[in-house]
Amino acid sequence: MSQTSIVHIRDNPQPGDPPYPWRVVIDGEEKLAKSVEMRVPSLATLDRLPTGEIIRQITCEGSVSEIDGHLTICRKGSAS
Secondary structure (H helix, E strand, C coil), rough: CCCHHHHEEEEECCCCCCCCCCCECCCCEEEECCCEEECEEEEEEEECCCCCCCCEEEEEEEEEEEEECCCEEECCCCCC
């Protein structure tokens, strides 16, 4: 992906086998990830899900790339 996306990262309570311990929501679309590397500023946020549940997330904005379940979030145009 080369576009800038809003990214929300939170714990996956059911990581499975092989483990995907992270739930990552990129512009509203959820992915599971083995690891997440953020190379952009980020914030810890409290957000309300559509169900009404309030959850803690890490929120950032950047360009997302993925290799074998490992996500990297960089400034626009520098994801590799």
